[in-house]
Amino acid sequence: MFKVFGFWILGATLAVGVVADSPMNLVIIQTDEHNFRTLGCYRETLTPEQAMVWGNQAVVETPAIDAIAHRGAICTSFYATSPVCTPSRAAFFSGRYPQNTGSWQNDRPLSNDVVTFAEVLRQNGYATGYAGKWHLDGPGKPQWAPERQFGFRDNRYMFNRGHWKKFELTDDGPRVAATAKNDEPSYSLAGADEKSFSTDWLSDRAIEFIREHAEEPFCYHLSLPDPHGPNTVRPPYDSMFENTPIRPPATFSQSSPQPKWLSDSGKKSNLKFSAQQMALYFGMVRCIDDNVARITKTIDDLGLTDRTIVVFTSDHGDLCYEHGRLNKGNPYEGSAKIPMIVAAPGKIAPRTRVDAALGTVDFKPTILTLMGFDASKRSDTSEGRDASRLLTDDADTAWNDVTFLRSAGPKPGWLAAVSDRYKFIVSVSDEPWLFDLQSDPDEVVNQMGRDGYAPIATEFAGALRAYAQSHGEPHLDSPAIAKSISSILDSIDP
Template sequence: MTKILSTAFLLVVSVTAGAAGTPPPNLLIIQTDEHNFRTLGCYRQTLADQQAFVWGKDAVVETPAIDSIAQRGAICTSYYATSPVCTPSRAAFFSGRYPQNTGSWQNDRPLSGDIVTFAEVLRRQGYSTGYAGKWHLDGAGKPQWQPKRKFGFTDNRFMFNRGHWKKFELTADGPRVAARSKQGDPSYSLAGADQESFSTDWLSNRAMDFIRKHAGEPFCYHLSLPDPHGPNAVRAPYDQMFENTPIRPPATFQTEYPLPKYIGSGAKNAKLSFRADQMSLYFGMVRCIDDNVGRILALIDELNLTDRTIVVFTSDHGDLCYEHGRLNKGNPYEGSAKIPMIIAAPGKIPAGKRIDQALGTVDFAPTILSLMEMDSPDGIEGRDASALLVGNADQPSWDDVTFLRSAGSKPGWLAAVSDQYKLVVSVADVPWLFDLKSDPDELINHAGDPEHAADLQRLAQAMVAYAQASTDPHMESSEISSALKSLVQ
């Protein structure tokens, strides 16, 4: 009994130690799914017009609530999904480990039971923790509410494992998908969803309920919205909000430049037709998300929590949205792999901060724990980027490169990315080097240009070091290992 009381006392002390000074910060994370960064106003402001308005000068979504987070904190302009597919990207995000070392190296692979997430670290320090929305780290279950393994999220009643459902409801037996097929199975149908039952609204309401309940104690809450991932469907009035917007195909939708062979044609995209109506619905989903972010931020302000709540807005990966004649994700193109990362941390991150150095989802856990003045658990492979965010005068030099990998059991491609360059080495093609400054559309391979030889070798050497340190099985491919060997000589 004495040991139990001592443990409880230590937990209370850990979250109230700052009572005489600064209270420990809350953490709220809002994560979307398959979100193209160009749909956010704060990201368009960081881009040249040609890149900011790829669907047309007037084809934009106004996102004032999300933009306000960037205005109060930092926007990371070169932030990437460590593996641009749902499960492996999320595994890296929560664990701080590379996907191949989490058990979740491709979709529907369950997260290893020995993983200690940042949420578990906070829970052990006495934080109230919770989660609502898509998880996608507990195997193939669909929707599979409230997974038994919580990974630090004590209140996971509204966590579901898989799916992009559009309508939810609360029943006597707990939450469920409200849209049903004729056979009674959960359906992706919109089914008359309204501002109470539509997925984004419903899940946001669950987050707001948690925040109200735990406003008087340190909390960590993760809101994982299944939109704007397809199917492209959204409730009124968002379904018609952009239907008259002049949306055109991106300049790269049809181009004379060849696709890299590692991209492949893919039956799903081989004869893709541009559909403005689908993009208008995608825009509608983004606007609905922003309006709900606004509701949540207003509640935090109403409860006088703004000055002690770290707010993060991010996504698990992008969506090409017709760039390069393709949809969805899974490749290293910017639209697929580059994602939003916006962090407001009052009293820690200066307002209006811009971080251009390359970062990845694997860097999130060590960075957020450092910002909250907590140690990272054993096994962390990501980097602590808190010095970049805080802007300390004595911050160490930063190696401007992050690493991406294809998902799946077979070697596909590896990428090393800096703020300016992207090297992709694959089993299907020669190495490709993109210059993201001179060629932001990623059309030209600079790997053979003498003026880029030093940059090519630097990234190749970094990729070899990464693969060895993280035991990446992609290096077992003779094509990848041979290509890298030739580049680093």
């Protein structure tokens, strides 16, 4: 079930000291609701059928993001621990499972006791900063520069919520530059250009920070609100793919039965496919890549490439019409699997690949170890796994190839145990589902009850129960979920 071809990168725990070597800088570029198939480096890891789900010509060229993967590592089975904005981000920054962060659904504020990887770096002398969407300080919108910084000392350009398209700097600080008739901030493009469009404007802020702190260790997190909807983008990206033949994915109108948990989370039925919406989505991704190129060129021009770790990731995916749905919130690949690529010169070999299943909850423990923090000196409450040894070694046969996903919200919905090959899902609304991603990459066949799959279902049911009991998973309190797991484990012959 576990196979490692190279390396990956994630995050760590509260550390006391750094190794004697020169400290590495850290630049994280995080997008929002990003389907991994839009990146060339991920298409390289897939079969043609899986890489070209919208048609053989419906692809976005992403040379800058691909270059990060080619000179570093790509993680092919990295998942949002809860595939919704707030809980996924909470797990990413804290190293805790969402139910233990205070942010188990959108707009729930992060608990005050959370120690993020940025706070660890700040305490160890790093200049830290953040620009873009935060979504961890409650319902405020846009709410610039939240009072609670969580380690990001320069958070002038951090806004709490929203998918704004145009920004500007004023004497009173940053603001949304498009307004509605009532003078409230608007999602309108309003003539946005390369200086004011959200992706460009926020990338400019990252470049300014990198230049300002080039002579000291720094950590900067750039959180881009695209390619999350509304699907609008400035010229020329708005028309770049308008003549591209774009078709619905093969599963858009699938005839096989769909799991009931999809309807619970997807909230989309009788959806009409729109090639125009996909063309605009592709345009947003291409704009992101062009700005990634500007950021990596700045790092190179300043002579910082050899001592700067660059991470490209997202908070969750977007089904983009797979299974007749848009958006996220369910355990399908398009919703829950996200990009995780890392370049770490001198630490990660070029074109490294890791296929083991990992999650956003693992980022903090792994990244701090990778940056040289002594694991024996940590006193932190991270619950994620330190996967640094997978990233820097050829293999680790003792690694348990499984990560755990959960639905967002106060009510139990679904839980999943996922490996590189298998995905086991229990929910309050349906029988257990087991996907074999090797034989069924489209995720249309429930393998429960089929020959040869009983041992897999038993193994994953046991792992899911152990996770839930160890980490205070309230979804296990659901009689339906508990019964689904028990029915499988109780069937084991004594």
